[in-house]
Amino acid sequence: MKRASELEAAQRLARAEAARAEVAEERAREQERAARAEAERAAEAERVQRLEAERAKEAEERRKEQVEAAQRLAEEQKQRAELSEQREKEQKEAARKLKEQACIANARRLAAESSSALREHPQRSLLLAVEAAREEQSLHGVRVVCRAEFFRGNGAGSWAHYFVGTGARGTG
DSSP states (O other): HHHHHHHHHHHHHHHHHHHHHHHHHHHHHHHHHHHHHHHHHHHHHHHHHHHHHHHHHHHHHHHHHHHHHHHHHHHHHHHHHHHHEEEEEEEEHHHHHHHHHHHHHHHHHHHHHHHHHTTOOHHHHHHHHHHHHHHHHHHHSOOOOOEEEEETTTTTTEEEEEOOOOEEEEEE
């Protein structure tokens, strides 16, 4: 009976060892599953991180492209503004020249009328000469000398007037 009890104890011990081995095996399988799941989560996290890095890189490239496009647009607008400013200056200069030419033409017309009216209407001639001088004065912004002298000759009076500034000169 001692043997039988030893045998029974050995069998119980073997069964307990087998049960412990199964439990250890089950724990090992569970740890392996947990390790695989953790590895999969790590791989997924790494994949997500790569995707986020790629998206961030793409976003940075788009931002750089947008900055470059904005810089190009700003440069184009600056050039357009400079061109517009240059055109405006040219137009103002052309308008100023046209005004100056009109003023000169009017002064010359008044001087010519003054010369032609000298014999028949000496006072009108003098007034026209003064107006021509004023026209010249307004053109150049300086005082234009208008000098009228009365000459006596051949029994008739004549006015002589000189315009200093444009070089226009009329005498009668």
